[in-house]
Amino acid sequence: MGKLQVPKGAIIGIGELTPVRYSEGVTTLGLIAESVRLAIQDAGIEKDEVDGLLVGPQVGETPQHVPATVAEYLGLEPTMSNVVDLGGATGAGMIWRAVAAIEAGMCETVVCVLANINEKGKALRSPNRNPIREFDVPFGASGANTSYALLKQRHMAEYGSTQEDFALIAHWARKNAQLNPKAITYGKPASVEDVLNSPLIVDPLHLFEIVMPVAGGAAVVVTSAKNASKGGHPPVYLLGAGEKITHRAVSQAPSLENAPLSYAIPRALEQAGLSVQNMDLLSIYDCYTSVVAQTLENAGLCAPGRFGSWMKEHSFGHDGDWPLNTHGGQLGFGQADLAGGMSHIIEAVHQLRHEADLRQIPNARHALITGNGATLSEAAALVLGVEL
């Protein structure tokens, strides 16, 4: 592979709603509009400067024509728009696609937005008629908890990793969330024992190892590198990206240990011309503890199967040697559907702009962001930095 060119784009605006456990009287389109309004305001640009729009799929509310529906709702007339549908990797997948569209000359300033409602007692189910619905669900395997439990069990049986090892990840997420007043677990720290004492939902996964679904939204404004200094904040540049899909259903995963992140992360670092050792923040997708475990191993921070002993040797707060998910991660912050994946990008921008208040990482210059969709199926990684 020849030397990869660094992309020429930057994040100049972010908007994020404070997660709420259950929403009432709001719509997904409404949450999208509020997220976008906040992001444009943060960028210090006018609405009419937006000529690109990336949105997520909307289960239940707008099954088709999603970009047109969102554009109409917002009064935008984008010259580039699309749905990005990569589950938890959607947010990260949007950022490089926005830059790619700008580099292709299709637009100059792109809004990437994800949001969802969460109404009490109402599950957003999609009426699937696809292979996972036909060949996994009938055996009693509905939902992501089962799939991630299968992956965690495999790690434990293969490598001898322990429940305490995984609980440490949830503990750090909750601990970091105590410095983020927007986090859904703010004021609710959890010790390793608390995690282990929380109910087993799908053995070996405990309740506190699983993200809490919330309502919320997030939007990010991306523009060209040459325009990036126009905004009201220091630009945060995209330095590298990597992405890969390997399967949909966990039963069809080509490997239960080697997730597609093991391609996406090194690829993003190579494009940035940096190593994982250069990263000041690990903003690692964490729908479940086991995803963080596998991501740390896929990033080459420790040998396969060794995350537990590695974690015991390091510290993961903003003032630690490996700041990890300083906003609390989704385990601490809450998962507003696909916007949960965007929270890792929003936090990286806060840190790289040096506006993270009590949880600011000293001299933060580079961040690694990962996204993970389905069951370690859809992977995206980004390297963000304060200069090109």
Add this chain to the structure above:
Amino acid sequence: MIEKFENLTVPGPTITPITKPFWDAVARKEFILQKCCDCGEWVFYPRSHCPHCWSDQLEWKPASGEGTLKTWSIVHRPGHPGWAEVTPYVLGIVELEEGPSMLTHLLVDSDQKLKIGQPLKVKYIKCNDVWLPFFESKE
């Protein structure tokens, strides 16, 4: 242990014209898989094209109905409420002797010690009026 599944109100398979021979065979208590006539690979789940070489020449063949355990989980709170009656229950991914993997329901006690590589064999169970290929320990 086996009768308890018959009256569950749970979602059954969403059968397509491509996959119907598999489910018809299961209802006859036969385990068949597709095999690619061009590259010789076995295929599961059933498809119109071989995922290895994209040949459309896939042939149904009798298969062993045996395999080994890759991983498992014990469901205490199921994703579909219809399964709540039989919790806790065990799900597993089986690597079939022919090569492909499938997810299935394991007919083992939830406190039974399981391990990677454990031999398993198919056991046909009627669940909500549909026959499904569950698996049990081979020994």
